[in-house]
Amino acid sequence: MKRLQLVENIRRKKSLLCVGLDTDINKIPKYLVEEFENPVLEFNKMIIEATSEYAVAYKLNTAFYEAEGVGGWQNLESTIKMIPDDVFVIADAKRADIGNTSKMYARAFFESMNADAVTVAPYMGVDSVSPFLEYKNKWIILLALTSNKGSLDFQYLDIESKDMKLYENVLSVSSSWGDSNNMMFVVGATHPEDFKKIRDIVPNHFLLVPGIGAQGGDLEGVLRNGLIDEFGLLINSSRGIIYGSGARDFAKIAASRSKDLVDEMNKYIKY
């Protein structure tokens, strides 16, 4: 998907919402497990049908599918096929390897799976990232400042002679590897105060923002400091939306939680 189309979709749906399909068979409503041969796929289908009115993106964390082996990988592929064409699909895979190998990951997620974007870890540097950038109208979303407690271990380290934290250096160096039409960055909603500095370094890039909901991120702070003219933010919620109910109304609850989150965002956004 091109940036122009993503921005148009945001304007049309009046939403920055990315719904995380982190589907764990142990957490979905029990009746699905009893009544359906493939309960995970049924769950995803019903969530997508109920929330695609509000979602401009879906993010599938590959871990939840890999944990179920071959059948899980099959569900990952099948779920992506069920997502409407006008919704941006993120394979949240956090991959990266030497160039020769990253090329295979790019093939997996962009060809075999046809996702619009894949999340990528920065530690291995330029040649681990560049093979993903060779695909037209595909995106990488590089980890910059993550939402978790472990983000404090290395990402805030002060880099000598650059007067920067490590995550700022990652943003600054890596933003030259691609541009704002094929690169986004992951920045957690748990660090709202850092969005100002981040916008000094990458004023025009989209940021994928996890950490709202279960992780306790600050939506208002993120929007106040992170929004740009072309929006530039995708706000993710996973557990907070999809696990709202363990009963037959789960999809309806997911829709109403999506609507609530979009309404909450829209207090701070002009379309």
Next chain:
Amino acid sequence: MKRLQLVENIRRKKSLLCVGLDTDINKIPKYLVEEFENPVLEFNKMIIEATSEYAVAYKLNTAFYEAEGVGGWQNLESTIKMIPDDVFVIADAKRADIGNTSKMYARAFFESMNADAVTVAPYMGVDSVSPFLEYKNKWIILLALTSNKGSLDFQYLDIESKDMKLYENVLSVSSSWGDSNNMMFVVGATHPEDFKKIRDIVPNHFLLVPGIGAQGGDLEGVLRNGLIDEFGLLINSSRGIIYGSGARDFAKIAASRSKDLVDEMNKYIKY
């Protein structure tokens, strides 16, 4: 596998060799593709049979399997099942995510797939790594100093106030998350001069060393600076061993290349 058993296997086989099963259907002998229903699995089977006399470990880079979709994931699982019990199995997956998600990756590689070890990226810090450490007799192998050109982008950054490079800080901080019975580190053979400093920080940990062969690493330098009493090194070769011939003798060639590499190592090792 316990460390004690790994060390015993090394002593018995007189080898530090890890063979990388980075099997790309476009690079295996053409006759396999013509004659077998599942040429990748046949290739792996023949390579394993021919090289397990020399290999103390096999490393399967997940990218090569994921690129083939569901069938690839099936081959990854089936290949691991074919590896003899006394050979250490590394899922070279370079995963890591927030704690809740890393737990699912641990389930994928340690339960569903029954690998002995999984490679993990450090950027997301402690809670992205610790779920893997909760499994008994399983290992994580954390990226410290990788073998590729992109290792120069961030891993050598000087960390203010610590008088360390980033990769040294990663070693120093993360080594307290586990111990030398459940953690190893990836250190590329393309940086032989750094093994001395690394041994000051992690004197007793095993290091997984890629970068020999196609990437041009320095075997002698690695062994001179990295060996410890209990060996502490697994030396990986992938393309250099498995793609030695495109003809029917490919497995024989892989065996002889394995033997040559082991003989080369053993100039510098006392068992």
